[in-house]
Amino acid sequence: MPVSTVIAEDSGLLRDGLVGMLERFDFTVKAAVGDAEQLLKAVDEHQPQLVITDVRMPPDFRDEGLRAALALRASHPGLKIVVLSQYVEQTSAAELLAGEQGGVGYLLKDRVADVRALVAALHHVLEGGTVVDPEVVRRLLAQHPLERLTARERETLALMAEGHSNSAIAKRLVVTETTVAKHIRNVFDKLDLPPTEDHHRRVLAVVAYLQG
Amino acid sequence: MLVSSRPWRAVAYLAARLPIPTLGALFVLAPILAGGWAIALAVPATLAYLVAATLATPLERRLVTLLDKPPIPAAKPNLRVVTHTATSAILAPFEVAFLTCWSIGSLALILSPALLGEGPVAAGLVTIDTTTEAWIAVPAGLALFIAGTYATVGLAEAHAFLARELLRPQPDELQQRVTELARSRVRLIDAFDVERRRIERDLHDGAQQQLVTLAMTLDLARIELEGTNTEAERLVDQAHRQATSTMRELKDLIHGIHPPALADRGLPGAIEELADRSPLPIRHTTQLDQRLPESVETAAYFVLAEALANAAKHSEADAIDLDVQLADHTLILNVHDNGKGGAQPAGGLAGLGDRVAAVGGRLTLHSPIGGPTTVRAEIPCP
CATH class of the missing domain: 1.10.10.10 (Winged helix-like DNA-binding domain superfamily/Winged helix DNA-binding domain)
Incomplete structure (x- = not known):
């Protein structure tokens, strides 16, 4: 059973790359959009199982993707969400991972370069698990x-x-x-x-x- | 003095600067001398001369360099500049008369024995008509020439002095220019920061995403070739590893240009990240709940980054205390390590001092031999 997915990533090249890669691994990409506003629309339209979104997107290139993910988590309780971030931002990670419900992931974009690990993480999230990038964990521990x-x-x-x-x-x-x-x-x-x-x-x- | 270039420079100076006021004086005097209704033309002629000569003051400011003096700094046209042009025009005819009498007069006296054959020589007030008189006239002409040379140099110096006094910027004007320069320095630094952010964004949006995509595609190829035990498999695996390491390097590079955390989350977020990256444990207290002007945030960030890097590299400390607070419209940063001290205000720290000074703040370093070291920056936040 293919996993219906919506992707939000502002770089066209990476977006196309992600779509191609996911389709190889039995994901059906219903929509691939370039900003947070379109992401919210696409989710309402396609009711996907999984959302993969970049953090930094137009118009202000700050944390639009994360804001959209938080909004979607509140409005679509069963929706699984994976946020891809270029850099470790602990506050963002903490905001996203707060709350009891699983089915969420916070990964660094670097992980995209390891396709198998990424797909495994996506499946873990789809099963209701929580995935936190090892780098985030390392830094949290270092601070303790x-x-x-x-x-x-x-x-x-x-x-x-x-x-x-x-x-x-x-x-x-x-x-x-x-x-x-x-x-x-x-x-x-x-x-x-x-x-x-x-x-x-x-x-x-x-x-x-x-x-x- | 006679064998030096000074008299020639003085003559060159006067010759270069006299034509405009002399012409101006003639221009004004002509209608007056003509008399009758033409006198009315003297008024517009005076105004025309004043405007033209005032516009020509930049030339006047540079001409003093002929006398080996620094050029007169520019000032806005004001009453003093107009006074200078008017005075120049009044003095010019007398100066021209003096220069003419001196040069022609002394030449006539010196050459009088030769000139006598053509009839009596009239040199100003004296007339020479015998050979004896002519031979007496030669030393007199030389004396006149030498005295006139001194007078010419004196005249040029006096003129240059007058020009400098009347044309130089006034103290309040200087103050204004200092303020303007300070502002332009801040603008430059701001422009520099904007440019850094633009470069950071371009790299992030372009090369960084392309590299991630490349690494992903290579990984897909690697998976396709897996188990084939071919040279292609080995090469693609190698390419994948190269792509991922380039990705990491680019990330560090972008971080050095303009840390994304600073742009996105301001100073507190960036400090957290600095503390995360530091190899030494850092205790930080940050009392800051607002975004500060970008120039302040950036200056503060680079001070902290440099101070932490120095402490980690040179101090042999095992803990760093970092304290950031905003009090009384001043951002105060303190970086304290328990290391061996002896830090010098050179290299990176000196550059940071300049940077902090540019935003009106100051950086102090206290690092006795044996430690501890404290770097403190105070940056005003309007």
Whole structure:
């Protein structure tokens, strides 16, 4: 059963390329348009299963495609949407992926160069899954404060979370208590915990660990 | 002085600048001397001369270079310029008379022994009719020539001085021009940024999309040839890899020209992206909830990008604090690293200082040996 699809991409060359590629993989492209306004019209007209849209399109070349995708997600609940972006924009990704319902994808345009992976991602979205570009995931993780900890600092934090005192941690890790204190200080620094009463910071660090 | 080029330059200067006022003076005097109804013509003649001579002041401004002086800077036509043209016309007949008497008079005296054969020589007030008188006249003529040379140089200098005093721009006019220059510098930078954005968009809309399409088509070809174990398969696979790596390079290039995040989401979005790309962990506090003028955003962005890149490259820091806030119509950027310090205000940072100065702000660098380093920029936001 071919998948009825609508494409929005302002570059004619890439648009034609995408149409040709999708048709090889059993997608039926009902409409291929060049801007967000036409995209909304085409979706109303063809009621496709899948929409693939570029982010940056005429008239202002900002995030017209993303706005249209968000509008379509609200107005057509069953519609599966994949947004192709030239650059990682975390706010855009977050906006699109917010909400419980799946059937949505946020991919970098570079992925188009790997046809099989792209088609697999499209199928995943069609089955109701959520696809986030690996690059987006990498950056989100890099931002998480726990990522800044070294392996030893993590171990120390894990033992703190289990309720061990500094001397108990020192014994477990077979290091001196001074070293443990240094690790803990680094943990506090890296988790942006301001120097207040020690016990309070300890609790906050543990909370951050459990949430992470 | 006599053997130097100065007298000749002075003569050249006077010879070049005297014709217009002299003709003007004759033009005005002729109807007056004619008398009768023609006197009425003196008024339009005066006006015509003043307009023509005022239009010719650019020549006057350049002629002083004959005296080895810098040209007189241009100023808008004003009363002082008109005064200069009027004064020139009044003085011109006397100057011409002086130059004529001096040159012809001294020449006649010097050459009088030779000229005497043709009858008595009349040199101005004196008449020479004997040989003895003629031989006395020779040193007198030389003395007159030398004295006249000094007088000519003095006259030219005095004229140049008068011209400069009357024709140079007045202080308030200078102030206006400084303001105008500062504005034109801002306009240039703005134009430069607009151009960068245009290049970025052209690359994005053109080459970038074409490359993506090319890479996709090559991937399709690769899939078609898969398993054929041919040279074609190997080559297409290679071409696909080359296309994707070119794609990445182009992306970085476009980013360097004008970061898309800055255009689309303003400074906060661009800072987020800078922090994402930085190899060092960055703690950033950005208190900014509005879009700023484009020139300010761009200047601020490039300051942050350069400061972060420098910190990552040279400081050996392990953390960077970045603080951006808008207070009292001033955007304040602080980039602080805990590295080894000793940064020099050269290269990229110096260029940024110029850029910040162009939008009326200032950039300060505090980096003692041993660290830490703080780069601070303050940019006014009207």
